Amino acid sequence: MQNSSRIRLTVGWITLFLMGTDLFVVSPLLPFISQEYHISSAITGWMVTTFAVTYAASAPFFGWISDKKGRRYFITLGLSLFVLANILTGLAPSFAWLISSRILAGLAVASITPLIYAIIGDVAPSDRRGAWLSIVVSGHLMALWAGAPVGALLEHFLGWRFVFLAMALMGAILAVINFKAWESIPRVASGRKVIKGNMVRILGSVSVTAIWAISMYTLYVYLGAALYSLNKFTSSEVSLAVTIYGIGAVIGSLTSGQITGRFGEGIISKVTLALLSIVLIVLGGFFSSGGWIYLILFVWALVGYAGFTSYQARLAADFSEHRGTALAWNNTALYIGITLGSVIGSYVVANWGYSLLPYISSGAAAISFFIGMHKLPISRRLEEVK
Structure with missing residues (x-):
């Protein structure tokens, strides 16, 4: 039981670290993306804006539907969309394509991040819920000062497109791991x-x-x-x-x-x-x-x-x-x-x-x-x- 708890916490932490990295890594990459597409940094910043707006608009739907249908399949679906979105970002031939891919990424992350928080709350012992949530939240925050710099370092050696393709690969691995990790989690009944x-x-x-x-x-x-x-x-x-x-x-x-x-x-x-x-x-x-x-x-x-x-x-x-x-x-x-x-x-x-x-x-x-x-x-x- 203890091993199972540690595995679930680790999976939740790594998943949220990846989601945070996908958000925070865009900022240090903006100058290089602007240069490639020959546009201003202000326009390139719409990558962040479209992601955030899509996330904010769609997260409540995924939270509501996961209460009714369960969280495991939507987390897995979200990670699958995350893989597709980052592949499209990494291969984007135009800025319009790039913006579309970040809209898809916002949709994907909206079906992952709040549901990871929720499923950790579901499985945590009542007297340890705060501690469990703090651990997975720290994964998201770690991306603020660790994930983003690592992404910037990868850009220096391999280019900004590789950063998104690498995140797509990690997302594919995590899709399989999450599908297995949240097996047999009871769904909380709601009306x-x-x-x-x-x-x-x-x-x-x-x-x-x-x-x-x-x-x-x-x-x-x-x-x-x-x-x-x-x-x-x-x-x-x-x-x-x-x-x-x-x-x-x-x-x-x-x-x-x-x-x-x-x-x-x-x-x-x-x-x-x-x-x-x-x-x-x-x-x-x-x-x-x-x-x-x-x-x-x-x-x-x-x-x-x-x-x-x-x-x-x-x-x-x-x-x-x-x-x-x-x-x-x-x-x-x-x-x-x-x-x-x-x-x-x-x-x-x-x-x-x-x-x-x-x-x-x-x-x-x-x-x-x-x-x-x-x-x-x-x-x-x-x-x-x-």
């Missing part, structure tokens, strides 16, 4: 009436994640430019700062999983959201402090992603009968928040400069905390509506 009754509660709950994402990405999207402008950081110093941030995110996620088992998902998610608002104020005060910024960035990521992981565990516990739906909507809320955060950050930078970003982010974290303090009424369980 249409219960979903209708809980939908308002689910949307209200995931709004916490959307505003949390605004608090993180309003600043993070412009972090490199802000460090260069306010601290006169070199490119290597900016890279070091981002790496330290990424390490803090992974440690925060893993630490959160350990302490939620002791204190509970609800308490940890509330405490970390409150701390996040405070840390961002401190970050604003010390943003141009030179070397101290490294430590504060580490603490920011540590607290921020501890909050994200513990809140996912809270949703998995609160919506046990509709875990796939809730976690899929949570991922959609995450992408909406990231998009809004980048828009807000752009407006703030254009009108007031970089120094105000941490305080705007702190305000968003405070709003997320206050919303998270209140829980909407729970609808009747399935047995009561039958």
Whole structure:
């Protein structure tokens, strides 16, 4: 039983690491893709936008259908589409072809990432659910500072197309492994009436994640430019700062999983959201402090992603009968928040400069905390509506 648990956690971790790499590796590859197709970086950036929009729009459907039909086949289907999408990306003869392939990739990842979270929540012991989710979340976060640089390194030696073809190969292997790993997983029964009754509660709950994402990405999207402008950081110093941030995110996620088992998902998610608002104020005060910024960035990521992981565990516990739906909507809320955060950050930078970003982010974290303090009424369980 213990070996089976370790295998499933390992499979979930590696799968989410690959999904994260597929998302984060595009950014360092953009200059080379722009050069090959003779287009601007701004236009090439639509690779990320189309992926994110497709993911956000389709993830709730896959979460809902997996609650009704089971998750194993949709994870396997998603990985098969992932293989096809990355082959098409790697072989794309035109930019239009490339954009189409990234739309397919967004659809594929939408049927994988939230369902991996959900199926881990299904199989984890109730007192270890937070720890299990934190482990697989760390796989996705690891791609932020490990997967993307490795992809950039491969591009240097073999070209950007090889990066996507290599991910397609890994996806094909993982499709087989996932199909086997999630064999004999019982499907959680759910009913249409219960979903209708809980939908308002689910949307209200995931709004916490959307505003949390605004608090993180309003600043993070412009972090490199802000460090260069306010601290006169070199490119290597900016890279070091981002790496330290990424390490803090992974440690925060893993630490959160350990302490939620002791204190509970609800308490940890509330405490970390409150701390996040405070840390961002401190970050604003010390943003141009030179070397101290490294430590504060580490603490920011540590607290921020501890909050994200513990809140996912809270949703998995609160919506046990509709875990796939809730976690899929949570991922959609995450992408909406990231998009809004980048828009807000752009407006703030254009009108007031970089120094105000941490305080705007702190305000968003405070709003997320206050919303998270209140829980909407729970609808009747399935047995009561039958």
